[in-house]
Amino acid sequence: MTVLAGGVGGARLAHGVVLAGVRPDVVVNVGDDTRLHGLWISPDLDTVMYTLAGLNDEERGWGLSGETYATLTQLAALGEDTWFTLGDKDLATHLARTARLLGGVPLSEVTAQLAASLGVTARLLPVTDDPVATLLDTPSGRLAFQEYFVRRQHADAVLGITYEGIDAARPAPGVLDTVTGADVLVIAPSNPFLSVLPVLGVPGVREAVETTAARRVAVSPIVGGQAIKGPAAQILETLGHEVSALGVARLYEGLVDVMVVDDADAALRGPIEDLGFEVLVTDTIMGGPAGRERLARELLAVAGHPVP
Amino acid sequence: MTVLAGGVGGARLAHGVVLAGVRPDVVVNVGDDTRLHGLWISPDLDTVMYTLAGLNDEERGWGLSGETYATLTQLAALGEDTWFTLGDKDLATHLARTARLLGGVPLSEVTAQLAASLGVTARLLPVTDDPVATLLDTPSGRLAFQEYFVRRQHADAVLGITYEGIDAARPAPGVLDTVTGADVLVIAPSNPFLSVLPVLGVPGVREAVETTAARRVAVSPIVGGQAIKGPAAQILETLGHEVSALGVARLYEGLVDVMVVDDADAALRGPIEDLGFEVLVTDTIMGGPAGRERLARELLAVAGHPVP
Numbered sequence: 001m002t003v004l005a006g007g008v009g010g011a012r013l014a015h016g017v018v019l020a021g022v023r024p025d026v027v028v029n030v031g032d033d034t035r036l037h038g039l040w041i042s043p044d045l046d047t048v049m050y051t052l053a054g055l056n057d058e059e060r061g062w063g064l065s066g067e068t069y070a071t072l073t074q075l076a077a078l079g080e081d082t083w084f085t086l087g088d089k090d091l092a093t094h095l096a097r098t099a100r101l102l103g104g105v106p107l108s109e110v111t112a113q114l115a116a117s118l119g120v121t122a123r124l125l126p127v128t129d130d131p132v133a134t135l136l137d138t139p140s141g142r143l144a145f146q147e148y149f150v151r152r153q154h155a156d157a158v159l160g161i162t163y164e165g166i167d168a169a170r171p172a173p174g175v176l177d178t179v180t181g182a183d184v185l186v187i188a189p190s191n192p193f194l195s196v197l198p199v200l201g202v203p204g205v206r207e208a209v210e211t212t213a214a215r216r217v218a219v220s221p222i223v224g225g226q227a228i229k230g231p232a233a234q235i236l237e238t239l240g241h242e243v244s245a246l247g248v249a250r251l252y253e254g255l256v257d258v259m260v261v262d263d264a265d266a267a268l269r270g271p272i273e274d275l276g277f278e279v280l281v282t283d284t285i286m287g288g289p290a291g292r293e294r295l296a297r298e299l300l301a302v303a304g305h306p307v308p
Numbered sequence: 309m310t311v312l313a314g315g316v317g318g319a320r321l322a323h324g325v326v327l328a329g330v331r332p333d334v335v336v337n338v339g340d341d342t343r344l345h346g347l348w349i350s351p352d353l354d355t356v357m358y359t360l361a362g363l364n365d366e367e368r369g370w371g372l373s374g375e376t377y378a379t380l381t382q383l384a385a386l387g388e389d390t391w392f393t394l395g396d397k398d399l400a401t402h403l404a405r406t407a408r409l410l411g412g413v414p415l416s417e418v419t420a421q422l423a424a425s426l427g428v429t430a431r432l433l434p435v436t437d438d439p440v441a442t443l444l445d446t447p448s449g450r451l452a453f454q455e456y457f458v459r460r461q462h463a464d465a466v467l468g469i470t471y472e473g474i475d476a477a478r479p480a481p482g483v484l485d486t487v488t489g490a491d492v493l494v495i496a497p498s499n500p501f502l503s504v505l506p507v508l509g510v511p512g513v514r515e516a517v518e519t520t521a522a523r524r525v526a527v528s529p530i531v532g533g534q535a536i537k538g539p540a541a542q543i544l545e546t547l548g549h550e551v552s553a554l555g556v557a558r559l560y561e562g563l564v565d566v567m568v569v570d571d572a573d574a575a576l577r578g579p580i581e582d583l584g585f586e587v588l589v590t591d592t593i594m595g596g597p598a599g600r601e602r603l604a605r606e607l608l609a610v611a612g613h614p615v616p
Contacts, residue, residue: 036407037403037404037406038346038347038403038406038407038410039346068376068378068396070375070378070395070396070397071379071396071397071399071400071403072400073397073400074397074399074400074401075400075403077400077425077426078400078401078421078422078425078426079404079425080403080404080407087378088376088378088379088382088396089379089381089382091379091399092379092380092381092382092383092386092388093382093386095345095346095347095379095383095388096345096383096387096388098346099344099345099346102346113386113387114386117385117386117387118385118386
C-alpha cells in the first residue's frame with residue numbers, strides 16, 4: 001500500500017495503516033520545505049515521521065511531544081525571527097538533515113536514515129530530492145509557503161499557486177516504482193492544493209497514478225463543506241472550486257477509483273458516482289489511534305487488500 | 309586597551325579589564341573554529357563573549373551556565389557524532405552565526421551583532437573574517453583542532469602546527485587599528501601556539517604589534533612549569549621550547565615590553581630581564597571576578613594606563 005501524503009492528514013492515515021498491521025510506503029510533499037536559520041526544514045516529512053514513530057505532539061498535530069524551547073528562546077534574544085516554532089528535539093532533526101544534505105546525501109536517503117533512527121518501519125519517501133517551493137499569490141503579493149501558512153496563519157486569500165521548481169524536479173528513487181507497484185494507492189485527506197498537487201506535479205508521478213494497476217482511493221479532506229484542518233476550504237473557494245467532497249472529487253478525476261467521503265456527506269454519493277467514482281461513505285474523522293486504524297482497515301477492505 | 313586572546317585565559321583577563329572599569333577591544337583567535345552539524349562554531353569567540361556577558365559556565369570555563377542538552381541528546385539518537393558538547397542555548401549562537409554568515413555578513417559583523425545582543429560592552433573582534441584552521445601534526449597524523457583538543461582531549465604529542473589559510477587571511481576591519489592605536493596591548497595568558505600565534509600570524513598583525521606605540525604586556529600562561537589550563541606545557545616541550553615563563557618570553561621577543569609572571573616564577577625575573585623585558589611578578593592566577601579585576605588593574609598600572 002502506498003500513501004500520497006501531506007502533513008497531518010497523511011500522517012494520521014499512514015499511522016492507521018501501520019496500526020492495521022500493514023507497512024505502507026508514504027510519498028510525501030516537499031513543497032512546504034523551508035530554510036530557516038540556515039537549516040533545511042521539511043515539515044510534512046517530519047510530521048509523518050514523528051507520527052509514525054509515535055513521537056509527535058498529538059494535541060498540536062505537529063512537532064514532538066515533550067518539547068522544550070531553550071534554543072528558540074535564545075535565538076529570540078539574539079534578534080532572530082522566531083515565528084516558526086522549533087523545539088529543541090525537533091532542531092536535532094533539522095541539524096542532522098542539513099548536515100547530511102550539505103555532505104551530499106540526497107533528501108530521500110537522509111529521510112530513510114532519520115526515520116530508521118526513530119524506529120519508523122514504514123518507508124518514507126520525499127516525492128523528490130529536488131527543491132520544489134509552493135508559492136501563494138495573495139492580495140498581499142506572492143508568499144513563500146511557511147510565510148503564508150505559519151507566519152500569517154493562512155489568513156490571506158489564495159488567488160493562485162505556483163510550485164516553483166516542479167518542472168525540473170525528478171521523482172526521488174523509488175517513488176514511481178511504489179506508485180506503479182502498489183496494489184492500493186491512497187491519496188490521504190490532505191489539502192489538494194498544498195499537499196497533493198505538488199506531489200502529483202513532479203514529472204512522472206501523475207502519469208504513474210493514472211496508469212498504475214493499483215486500486216486508487218482518495219479520502220476527502222472536506223467534510224460537510226469544511227476543512228478538517230487548515231485552509232483547504234478557503235483555497236477551493238478562492239480558486240473557483242466547489243467547497244465539498246464533490247469539488248475534491250472533480251480534482252481527482254482520472255486519478256482515483258474510490259472516493260471516500262464522510263457520513264456527513266452521504267448526500268454527495270450520487271453526484272460523485274455520476275463522475276465515475278465508486279464511493280465509500282464512512283466516518284473519516286481520525287481522532288486517536290483507534291479511529292485511524294478503523295479508517296485504514298476500511299480503505300484496505302474497499303481496495304481488496306488483505307488485512308492481517 | 310587591546311587584548312589579544314584565545315579562549316578562557318583571554319576571556320578572564322578581558323573580563324577583569326571590564327570589571328576594572330575599562331572597555332577593552334579584544335582580538336580573538338579563530339584558528340579553533342570548526343564546522344559541526346553544518347554549523348559554524350567559533351569556540352574562542354564564544355568563550356570571550358559569554359564570559360564578558362556574564363553568561364558563561366564558570367565551573368567548566370566554556371559554554372553557557374544553566375544549559376540543557378535536549379538537542380544534543382536527540383542528535384545522538386539520530387546517529388550524529390556528539391563528542392563536541394553543544395548546549396541548547398549555545399546552539400542558538402551557532403545557528404544565528406551560521407545563518408548570518410550564509411547571508412553574506414562577515415564574521416566580524418556577526419560577532420558584533422551577537423555580542424551586542426548579549427549586552428557585551430567590550431568590542432569583540434575576530435582577528436580575521438577569513439578561514440584559518442589550526443592543524444596539529446601528531447604521531448597519529450594531522451588532526452583538525454577540535455579533533456585534537458576536544459575529541460582526543462589534547463592527549464596526542466604535537467610535533468608540528470600549521471595555521472591553514474593564514475597567509476591568505478586579511479585582518480578583520482578594525483584589528484590593525486586597535487593594535488596600532490592602543491595605549492596598552494595585552495597578550496592574554498592564552499596558549500602561545502594554539503591561541504596567540506594564529507592571531508599574530510594573520511598578515512599585518514605581527515608587524516602592527518612590533519610597531520605600535522602601545523605599552524605591550526604579556527601574561528605567561530605557564531606557572532611553575534605547568535600550564536594553568538590545557539596543553540601549553542606539553543606543546544612547548546614537544547616543539548623544543550623551555551617549559552617555563554622564560555620559554556614563553558623567548559617566543560614573544562620583539563613583541564612585548566613587559567612580561568608578567570607568577571609569584572611562583574619570581575626566580576625567572578633575572579633571566580627574562582636579560583632578554584630585554586621588563587618583568588612584573590604577581591599573582592597571575594585569576595579565579596573569580598575579584599582576582600581578574602586585581603590582575604587587570606596591575607596590568608593597567610604597569611602600562612601606565614589610567615584606571616577609573
